Amino acid sequence: MDEDEISSSLFTLLIIWQTRRFLDTKNRVPQWDWWLKNYWFINVALIGLSTVTDEDFPLRLIWLIALGMVGYTVHLLSPNQAARTAFLAVAPFMVLMSVFKVIEDLFPKFAKTYDNFIDSAVSFSLIWLVAFLIVASRQKKALIKLEQEREIEAAERRKIEARKQELEYLVAQRTAEITSQKEELEQALTELKATQNQLIHSEKMASLGELTAGIAHEIQNPLNFVNNFAEVSVELIDEIADEHHKPNPDPQLTDELLTDLRQNLQKISQHGSRASSIVRGMLQHSRASSGQREPTDLNALCEEYLRLAYHGLRAKDKTFNASFSAELDASLGLVTVVPQDLGRVLLNLYTNAFYAVQSRQKAEQGQTSSYQPTVTVTTECVGNEVRIRVRDNGVGMPESILTKIFQPFFTTKPTGEGTGLGLSLSYDIITKGHGGTIEVKSREGEGTEFIIELPA
Amino acid sequence: MKILVVDDEPDVKDLFEQRFRREVRNGEFELAFANSGEEAITYLSSRPSEVVLILSDINMPGMSGFELLRHIRADFNAPPPPVVMMITAYGDPESQQQAATLGANDFLTKPLDFTVLKEKLRTIA
Numbered sequence: 001m002d003e004d005e006i007s008s009s010l011f012t013l014l015i016i017w018q019t020r021r022f023l024d025t026k027n028r029v030p031q032w033d034w035w036l037k038n039y040w041f042i043n044v045a046l047i048g049l050s051t052v053t054d055e056d057f058p059l060r061l062i063w064l065i066a067l068g069m070v071g072y073t074v075h076l077l078s079p080n081q082a083a084r085t086a087f088l089a090v091a092p093f094m095v096l097m098s099v100f101k102v103i104e105d106l107f108p109k110f111a112k113t114y115d116n117f118i119d120s121a122v123s124f125s126l127i128w129l130v131a132f133l134i135v136a137s138r139q140k141k142a143l144i145k146l147e148q149e150r151e152i153e154a155a156e157r158r159k160i161e162a163r164k165q166e167l168e169y170l171v172a173q174r175t176a177e178i179t180s181q182k183e184e185l186e187q188a189l190t191e192l193k194a195t196q197n198q199l200i201h202s203e204k205m206a207s208l209g210e211l212t213a214g215i216a217h218e219i220q221n222p223l224n225f226v227n228n229f230a231e232v233s234v235e236l237i238d239e240i241a242d243e244h245h246k247p248n249p250d251p252q253l254t255d256e257l258l259t260d261l262r263q264n265l266q267k268i269s270q271h272g273s274r275a276s277s278i279v280r281g282m283l284q285h286s287r288a289s290s291g292q293r294e295p296t297d298l299n300a301l302c303e304e305y306l307r308l309a310y311h312g313l314r315a316k317d318k319t320f321n322a323s324f325s326a327e328l329d330a331s332l333g334l335v336t337v338v339p340q341d342l343g344r345v346l347l348n349l350y351t352n353a354f355y356a357v358q359s360r361q362k363a364e365q366g367q368t369s370s371y372q373p374t375v376t377v378t379t380e381c382v383g384n385e386v387r388i389r390v391r392d393n394g395v396g397m398p399e400s401i402l403t404k405i406f407q408p409f410f411t412t413k414p415t416g417e418g419t420g421l422g423l424s425l426s427y428d429i430i431t432k433g434h435g436g437t438i439e440v441k442s443r444e445g446e447g448t449e450f451i452i453e454l455p456a
Numbered sequence: 457m458k459i460l461v462v463d464d465e466p467d468v469k470d471l472f473e474q475r476f477r478r479e480v481r482n483g484e485f486e487l488a489f490a491n492s493g494e495e496a497i498t499y500l501s502s503r504p505s506e507v508v509l510i511l512s513d514i515n516m517p518g519m520s521g522f523e524l525l526r527h528i529r530a531d532f533n534a535p536p537p538p539v540v541m542m543i544t545a546y547g548d549p550e551s552q553q554q555a556a557t558l559g560a561n562d563f564l565t566k567p568l569d570f571t572v573l574k575e576k577l578r579t580i581a
């Protein structure tokens with residue numbers, strides 16, 4: 001054993017130690033690192049063996065074993081570019097060292113002859129080693145940088161993940177809030193629907209209230225006739241009886257009295273049925289609509305409700321007076337509609353019309369104008385359609401109001417006087433209920449006209 | 457005595473004719489009828505100062521009873537001025553007050569009590 005061998009042994013120790021440090025085997029391959037750490041023990045054991053046996057062979061193994069261990073380490077860390085470069089750096093030198101030692105041992109003459117060549121090869125491999133170590137070190141730095149970047153990225157990702165979870169929690173919380181709000185809204189909607197139904201009902205009742213006075217008047221009138229004609233008839237019978245008991249009765253007078261009596265009885269029955277038809281109409285109006293369409297005498301319906309609306313308003317305002325007329329198309333015949341519903345629409349339009357003429361009358365009171373409040377209903381048959389027009393010469397409406405009148409709760413009347421539902425319900429009844437159309441034309445200060453068209 | 461009855465109900469004519477049949481037959485009363493205020497004015501203009509008594513409904517389409525009364529007091533009031541009685545289904549004090557202000561001689565409410573009416577007419581006649 002010579003200096004050369006000792007330096008070889010130290011060299012390998014240095015290489016192994018540098019390998020451990022450079023490749024960080026302690027952390028990356030901790031199990032294998034134990035072997036690397038204890039390489040010095042193998043080294044010492046081989047030197048010891050060489051000394052004891054006085055053979056150089058075990059010393060030659062030092063390079064091979066070191067080469068193998070470095071190779072194996074690099075293999076374990078194979079994806080690592082720096083590790084491979086490091087191996088590429090040390091491998092030629094280590095191979096050369098072990099091979100040349102063996103050649104020196106086996107063929108000393110050959111070795112002597114090519115001593116220069118071997119020396120330059122070793123020198124070259126050393127330069128190679130240094131150059132590649134520099135490259136490896138650079139690669140290692142790049143790798144470390146890359147890893148750091150990855151770590152930053154990972155940290156960022158963790159942060160994002162945490163934020164995401166936070167957001168997910170928030171979203172869940174919000175969703176729960178929204179769900180409960182949705183339930184509350186649904187509840188509110190159900191309540192609103194119930195309220196709407198109540199409102200529709202009370203609107204109906206309110207319009208019935210408006211009708212009551214008109215109905216009372218309309219019933220009282222025929223009843224007066226019934227009573228009067230009945231009383232007169234009793235008088236007539238008394239007269240006939242008187243005439244009968246006379247010694248020479250006048251048959252012409254008796255005939256005349258009998259004719260009158262027959263006429264009276266006819267009038268009693270006429271006025272009686274007029275009263276009962278009004279009561280029937282009122283009951284029909286207050287009854288929940290069956291929604292059943294039935295053949296209806298539209299002309300009679302239009303006229304009846306016109307009278308009711310007029311007398312209803314009259315009963316409320318004694319000073320009010322207006323002329324109203326019905327221009328009815330006799331060719332209309334029976335039209336299939338829901339009579340209660342259509343009655344409500346008509347009543348509504350009439351009430352509005354009378355309200356409009358009343359307003360104009362009040363506004364023009366005191367002026368020397370010849371204003372004659374007039375409300376007219378017209379029915380006509382146009383092709384396959386029935387057209388009902390309700391016209392008044394009242395105050396009229398500006399464009400801004402015209403566009404809103406069919407909206408629910410829109411009213412121009414003072415609070416408490418209108419529900420604002422009348423026209424919106426009318427619109428629904430005509431369009432949805434009957435598949436018809438309802439239009440309005442109006443000029444401020446001149447009047448308003450509603451036109452209903454129903455498929456016959 | 458000529459009486460003009462103004463009412464938009466056509467059956468009022470039959471009713472009055474029968475209620476006053478004896479009086480009409482006796483020649484005590486003579487009845488004339490108009491279905492509206494406008495018609496009443498036309499009738500009055502064609503027969504000036506013939507009509508002694510006018511019975512008029514207040515609530516009529518077109519010209520109301522009050523307007524008719526105003527016209528009568530303005531245009532047909534040649535002496536002796538005709539007696540005007542207003543008849544209404546709504547016997548409220550405001551209407552009664554208004555009728556009196558406009559110069560009505562009496563104010564009757566429907567349903568008419570013909571016995572009372574006859575007595576009133578006789579005192580005028």
